[in-house]
Amino acid sequence: MEIYEKIRYYREHTDFSQRNVAKILGISRNTVKKYWEGRTVPWERKPGSGRKNDIITDDVKAFIMKCLDSDQKAPRKQQHTAHKIYTRLVAECGFDGCEASVRRTVAELKGKVSNVFVPLSYDPAEAVQVDWGEATVILGGIRQKIQIWCMRECHSGDIFVSAFYRQNEESFLEGIVKGLEHFGGTPQKIIFDNARVAVKEGFGCHAKATDKYLSLSAHYSFKPVFCNPAQGHEKGLVEGLVGLVRRNFFVPVPNISTIDELNEKLLEYCAVYRNHKIPGKDLTVGEMAENCKEHWIPLPPYRYDTSNTLQIKADDFSLVRFDHNKYAVPYQYSSKMITVKGSGNQVIMLFRGEIIAKYDRDYRHNQTHYRLEHYIGLIEKRPRSVYNAAPIKKTVPTELYQFLMKLSSPKEIVKVLRLYLDIGNAVLKHLPYADSYNTLYAGVIGSPVRKIQIESSIGIVPPDLKRYDSLLKGGDAV
Template sequence: MLAVAEINYIRHEVNIKDGNYSEIAKRMGRDPRTVKKYADQEDFNLEIRPKQTRPSPVMDSVKPIIDEWLLEDFKLKKKFRRTAKRMWEQLKEDFAFKGSDRTVRDYVSNRKKELLNESSQAALPLENRPGAAQVDFGEAPFKYQGEQIVLPYLVLSYPYSNAFYFQVFPSQNRECFLEGLKRIFHHMGGVPKTIRFDNLSAAVKKVLPNGERQLTEGFQNFVLHYGFECEFCNPNSGNEKGHVEAMVKYVRNNFLLPSLHVLDLDELNKMLWKKAEKDRERKHYEKESLISKLFEDDRKACLVLPTKEYQCIRYETLKADKYGYVKLDKNLYSTSPRFALSKVLIRISYNKIDILIDNHELVVSHSRLYGQYRKSMKWQPYLNLMAKRPMALKYTSFYEQLPPEWQTYFHSCTTSEKSEALKLLGTLLKDYDFNRITEALNIASEHGHPSVESIKQVFYQIINGRGIREELHIQKPLPSMPIATRGLQHYDQLLKGAE
């Protein structure tokens, strides 16, 4: 390519002065054909030549393999990904690759950039790409113990495939929200690359003026643990996650109406996995493919699960009242008399409230209460105190909760026996339930009113495998034994033998 000044000179000398090609070429030190080309050229539009792709017999056969490895590795943390050198070694070991490591490194470097560019485009909002999900809560009526109640359910949907999962919970609080997401991730065996949320309080602490979100500490740690990218709708813009909102209605109408009878939420939720997966055996409303088949693309695009599950718990320090109760969400939980008017550490999950001491040793565990102004009482930590006032036993709810055998036993006890029995229960109920303890009472009572010490001995015989021994079944009859007689005649016979 000649310089612009040279081209202008050629065109001026030839076209304006009618100069000779050879003479001009001689003056410029150029080939006459070059002079003629630029003198006669009419089109000077910028020409962009396509990049030539030369066939590469050695690399072409392994490029799909490397692409698959790169896509697999993008689901992992960077420290767990293969290097280009390791890929080259694998190609040599597994596919008898003959190319150089430099060739593989160049291809991996360029292909990574291309794939990362595609990945960034795939994460654009509202693009129905595999591996992107949306989340929202819905509500439905249920029947529990003869009453009509309303419970929330968490839905995670995949707009690309139109697949979904859902789980029912007692509340929309932070612990239920995170527990639901965690269950879905571990059930399907992967984590969506991006998840779009509403500005629900379990995740968003504050919406900032510049459009960013201040996340709750628990949700922020959850996001970091599972590695997905979270997106949030603009305030009052639920249409930005329209797919999951439509799926919330679909789930309610097709699976939760009319009202289901609920005895155990965990058992119900196990059944709901199957219902959601069975629903995929129908065609997508637009793509004319089975949802189950499209969902495999969603699954392949998901991130790999971390090695450990996230513990969906939080801790609070609360002050107990004079009876040893702490208040959480307007409900009361018993601790221990020794914590009266003191601060205690509480570990909170979606279904449990654990009372801990400073070194995180468990004092007592409660099922979490939902609703308001309810009370959960665990009597075991209070029994040593009750043993000092045994006559008050009959006026406590603990007495009403006792198995009938123990109520009968306490009715026959003296004051001192009641005290000793309460101390024994206070010790045993730390690690055992009433079934084994009542079994020990029944065995010890076979010959009348037992002492507390005998109940204790029988109990430890039972748990150590030395409770009721099996009867011996003798197959052969024992030989008849001579009748034993008393008297000195036996000695007379012995002396006669000595003589």
Template sequence: MFTVELYRKVRQAYFRQGMSKRAIARHFGISRDSVDKMIVYSVPPGYRRTAPVKRPKLDGFSDIIDQWLREDMGRPRKQRHTAKRVFDRLRDEHGFSGGYTIIKDYLREHERRGREMFVPLHHAPGHAQADFGEALVVIGGTERKAHFFAFDLPHSDACYIRAYPAATAEAWVDGHVHAFAFFGCVPLSVLYDNDRCLVARILPDGTRQRATLFSGFLSHYLIQDRYGRPGKGNDKGSVEGIVGWARRNFMVPLPRFATWGEFNTWLEEQCRKRHADVLRGHGETIGQRLQRDLGAMMPLPPAPFDACDQATGRVSSQALVRYRTNDYSVPVAYGHRDVSIRGYVDQVVIGSGGEVIARHPRSYDREDMVFNPVHYLPLIEKKTGALDQAAPLVDWELPPEFQTLRRLMEARLLKAGRREYVQVLRLLETFDLADLHVAVKTALRMGAVGFDAIKHLVLCQVERRPPKLDLDVYPYLPRAKVGATSAASYMCLMSGGAA
């Protein structure tokens, strides 16, 4: 290929010095055709194809290849024809005698022609996009998959990120509620994909049948919901970019936090720090552009939306209620009753007759059983033989003083002492474990190992008043006293008269 410098010299010789084309060709040692091209073009124009590429060995087979590629469009991406598979089928099924390279070049050209083109978009203030992403994190010392909610304002590029154990419908709504609180406003519209937590069904005319919880959320905040085309993530490219950016910047290296709450507090701080950044193509910070977004958005309603899934259930004979494949305990007094269930992202709340009867941390395992041991104590008081085999009490970690109390009670009253010990545990239905623990330690120190004494002591602990126990007046409050052993007591065993 000739250089730009040669082009300059040839053009100067022709236009400035008046040399003929024949003389120029002779002087520079180039062909007359090259001289003609250099007179027309000021710089080398590069190779220009004047006729389509001819592939004689592929003629007659291109229609077969195109048919296979059209059929591939309705199949999973990982089960579509590769260039190698096309080559093998053409050779084995149709007698193709050409090489692999022309097949590969044809498929590359076919893919280039089929690539989608996009229109640059303008994002008006006050509108948002939302999506979920995934990343590995370490919570409480255990590596877990985090599903993080990403909320983006494309006009200002301000974002909000919040992580959850699972991308449930409750997590979608809870993420919005926290994002609105973070920005202090509600966007005019939010663009979504067609996640099943949001869209129960796409009707034939293209309209969306919204999921029940999501529909209530939209009604509460009066947001216009918009949706991208099914399977087209580029329709909401702004939030898709935020998902990747958050994964690279917030999740590398693996975040390590004791709880999900601490992790989300840290994520909020990172989102707030990002407001000081100036992105490429902008002369203002994200925070400065965010003011225009906030000015166009709607005010928050008086109260946030209750982001929970609502269901109903029936208490089983084992005082368990099933929710999302897991069983949660309720007090045994509510056995065989119908109850209402509210599933939040972090807890499950069970109610009956307008009152809350149980709260549990939510489990995201399958076929898990979540117990509150206190729920079963009234039944165990009647069936004290089940005390050591009751599944709800197996992993119940009580302070060691409680085991000492039980041993003393059973040593004094046997089976009745076991029942009295369960009565002490039932004080947890009214009092905190910390207060009851103090009362038990005080009772052991005083030698008063009865239920009435411990109940009196825990009341004094809660009311911050000194206890008034007179063991001489109340003989049913025995003083537990173990005397020191004397060697002289065993001397009779050594004498012959002992027989």
């Protein structure tokens, strides 16, 4: 403003030329010329440089939008960058502008649709969204990560949450079946992303479901729908559920004994959530879920078998190998064909349709799981094996094993093992009593146990003394 004031002063009150004024003020002659007659004022400026960008034409913008639209169906790591769009413009359209102008235009066009979403509305039981999450728990005293399976009905917001050890196909299918049973029916469609447990090829609307997922969807009569890559907003309801459960249920870190106990508590959380009222809704989640009941597709009578089922021959050590690990079966089934059903969290062994063993599924490698009761009959027939039998070393407590090695003979060890199978860890509290004897026999530890068992089995009925009170009162009257 000071420069402008001086230029106008010299113009109106002196005979100085523009050249002289520029020299006096030490500024450019173009600046003096610009403000000399007062046609232009410094406090009114045109936005930007004032130059028109004729390089980014409507045709160029249309080509850029075409590239960005094609990215909706492409994998996240195979989408157009601004540089790639520039090189295509040069090669395919003869573009002669600079790359910086293309970068600015790409940023502007992307900014028009970023963080802007279309409000969605679902009919009762029309759709269920599903997704995986991850959380940390203390399971059996060990801190570890587990997978959270989340399902949400889109109309009511009703939820189902379950915990699994891994995100494999068995867990995925089992989670869906349990969720449908929790809701009480099947929706028209289930919305999921492009995870390998569900998709064998393609992505988004071009995805092809795996054979087992396809058979499950056919059995329960729902349509599997897959989201576009990197488009989490297409299943935003369940994306929000994952964070909701992690922030509320898993804080503080749960300390539980088994994963079954964790799943029971998660079901309780789902039941409590039905009392919640979602902002903007007139009814609670539970009330809206009630309105969905008559719209669900009924569940079929046959429950779909989601397990990974195999026929495997037990080896000579009565062990069955499944998924990189070995699991013991009763020794009578050695060398027989066993049906193994591996679900998300369990491994079940069957022989001719009858369950003969059940284990928590172990996802480590090269682990062997024994059960003492599976081998005790064989050990009784071959008692000298007790000193090196893996089913004994790997299953009995260290304290009990050290006591067993003090016993006088293998047969005495077998007797104590039988006692251990009968009463469990309760036998441990009798070890100090038995250890006080110079010569140890199974009967030494067995006698106090039997005494306790006999005493606990005898019922003592306290006498009724009211009759004597009545006689005493009668005697006073006489």
